[in-house]
Amino acid sequence: MxxxxxxxxxxxxxxxxxxxxxxxxxxxxxxxxxxxxxxxxxxxxxxxxxxxxxxxxxxxxxxxxxxxxxxxxxxxxxxxxxxxxxxxxxxxxxxxxxxxxxxxxxxxxxxxxxxxxxxxxxxxxxxxxxxxxxxxxxxxxxxxxxxxxxxxxxxxxxxxxxxxxxxxxxxxxxxxxxxxxxxxxxxxxxxxxxxxxxxxxxxxxxxxxxxxxxxxxxxxxxxxxxxxxxxARSTVDGPAWDPEAEVGAFARERIALGAHGASVTAEHAAGATAVDSAPDGHGTPSGGMSFGIGPSGTRAGDSATANGSASIGGPIVAVATVDSIAAGGTSDLLGSISPPLGGPVIAMAGGPAFTFGYAEHRELLMAAGARVVVFDPLRDELPPDTAGLVLPGGFPEEHAAQLAANTRLLTAVRELASAGLPVHAECAGLLYLTRSLDGHAMAGVVDADAEFGPRLTLGYRDAVALADSPLWRTGERVRGHEFHRTRLVSAATAGSAWGWRGGLGERVAEGALVRNVHASYLHTHPAGNPTATARFVAAAAEYARVGVVVRISGPVR
Missing domain, CATH: 3.40.50.300 (P-loop containing nucleotide triphosphate hydrolases)
Structure with a gap:
């Protein structure tokens, strides 16, 4: 009912x-x-x-x-x-x-x-x-x-x-x-x-x-x-959204293709690059690698369940660290997901500078087998054994000086990206990965500077992926939303993440792909694109399997 x-x-x-x-x-x-x-x-x-x-x-x-x-x-x-x-x-x-x-x-x-x-x-x-x-x-x-x-x-x-x-x-x-x-x-x-x-x-x-x-x-x-x-009334009924069912289709696809499906290799871990021809006449170099995540074959730990779904890179059981209610991190968020038994560690930025995110994102990451650990880039370091990094939206421009002061984290993120680990950055995450934000040094992963701009950029976009990444395949289409008053300046020519048509029909290329970093102003809703999240966790699991993970001494503060 x-x-x-x-x-x-x-x-x-x-x-x-x-x-x-x-x-x-x-x-x-x-x-x-x-x-x-x-x-x-x-x-x-x-x-x-x-x-x-x-x-x-x-x-x-x-x-x-x-x-x-x-x-x-x-x-x-x-x-x-x-x-x-x-x-x-x-x-x-x-x-x-x-x-x-x-x-x-x-x-x-x-x-x-x-x-x-x-x-x-x-x-x-x-x-x-x-x-x-x-x-x-x-x-x-x-x-x-x-x-x-x-x-x-x-x-x-x-x-x-x-x-x-x-x-x-x-x-x-x-x-x-x-x-x-x-x-x-x-x-x-x-x-x-x-x-x-x-x-x-x-x-x-x-x-x-x-x-x-x-x-x-x-x-x-x-x-x-x-x-x-x-x-109060509601006339609807039926099955509720189930994050495990959403990523199960991707797991079944990987198992069906068998062990010889496309997978991440040691060459990818070393940071190899490739150039992809973009659809719709863009022809934009990717500046990143032809990642080929999903579908890939089974390995130890993959298993099919009684209803035909399967885990990705280990059991579909993991729990995020509890964050504040305002950031959507209470135990109510977890639903029926079981306590952690393993899986790759996905570090998710939170705290005052990274406040924009959907509750379903964490649920899908966990359903796909990830252990999600929330950390605050204003004061924390990367969690131990980080195998993937999510940098969501927020207001980094309001905290640029404090973000810049955490140099140990900035260095770790730069090294993580250089090692080819999967990184998913949206809006605030893009700004954090630039060389500088309003004159404050940032991670320097994306070859551009960012500054507070004169006008608001706002609206839905019908976007197409211009190259392969840990989340998207070339030509895949997605609906996203832009909402920012910052802009990129002094940007070097690099592969763009998305392409779309502007209000006058003009072609727009936006975002950046650097190795396995997908960075963009475009906000997407993971519930609308569950396969992208499943691919991202599969990429992190593969890198964790070959040992390319970030390790730091001591607990996160």
């Missing part, structure tokens, strides 16, 4: 969805509900606040990045063990990916699309400033624009006075929508923001905890929680 849900949406960005959703998650939890928190779209920051409020990782539901068919299974997976879900929308209710060929009113990736897929009602949060009787017309439009989306009620936000509230309530009554809450203007609840939105909860520290508690108090005092809980 599906967990009932309520979707928090708004007519436009800036209406107060995050405050309402976070406070609602906290208030419902305080009232005794086990709440599953979700965010529509690719946003990494809001789920951090959701996670603080819920005591479990906030998760994303993005039809663009994972495919429409995966939204419901991912919802069922993330809501397991809960009795209620709160889904925060993105932008305005009907806003989504802009497509001139779109048929119908529901844009891809919109809150409306996700609400329809879940069969869940929408509560519309309205910024009441400047509204009076005309609010009725606005609500009428949203209620009738698409009948597949059901408005269950309204929450009035930033109400100026009792008289103002009376007028607004009358407008809602006129169109038959119940008012489920009315919140006064409280500027002190504003969470600090900067160039890419809210400051992530893990960076905001104790102030984030205080802010979440204040949001919870506000919603508990001014929203009808019983009415919200009674409104």
């Amino acid at each position: 599906s967990v009932p849900a309520v979707v928090i949406a708004a007519p436009a960005s800036g209406s107060g969805k995050t405050t309402l959703a976070t406070g609602l998650i906290g208030a419902l939890g305080r009232a005794g509900h086990r709440v599953a928190p979700f965010k529509v779209g690719p946003d990494y920051i809001d789920p951090g606040y959701h996670g603080l409020a819920a005591g479990r990782p906030g998760r994303n539901l993005d039809p663009v990045l994972v495919g429409e068919h995966r939204v419901v299974p991912l919802y069922l997976h993330g809501a397991r063990g809960c009795d209620l879900a709160v889904v925060e929308g993105v932008m305005g209710l009907f806003d989504g990916r802009i497509d001139e060929n779109q048929a119908g009113p529901v844009a891809e990736g919109s809150t409306a699309q996700v609400a329809s897929l879940l069969g869940a009602p929408v509560v519309l949060v309205v910024d009441a400033r400047g509204h009076s009787q005309s609010l009725a017309a606005l609500l009428h439009g949203f209620a009738t624009f698409d009948t597949s989306v059901r408005l269950g009620g309204v929450i009035l936000n930033r109400v100026g006075s009792e008289r103002h509230e009376q007028v607004l309530r009358a407008a809602c009554t006129r169109v038959g929508l119940p008012v489920l809450g009315s919140l006064p203007r409280m500027a002190e609840l504003e969470v600090p923001s900067r160039h890419l939105g809210l400051i992530p909860a893990i960076e905001h520290g104790s102030a984030a905890t205080i802010a979440v508690a204040a949001m919870t108090d506000l919603v508990a005092a001014h929203v009808d929680l019983a009415a919200i809980a009674g409104l």
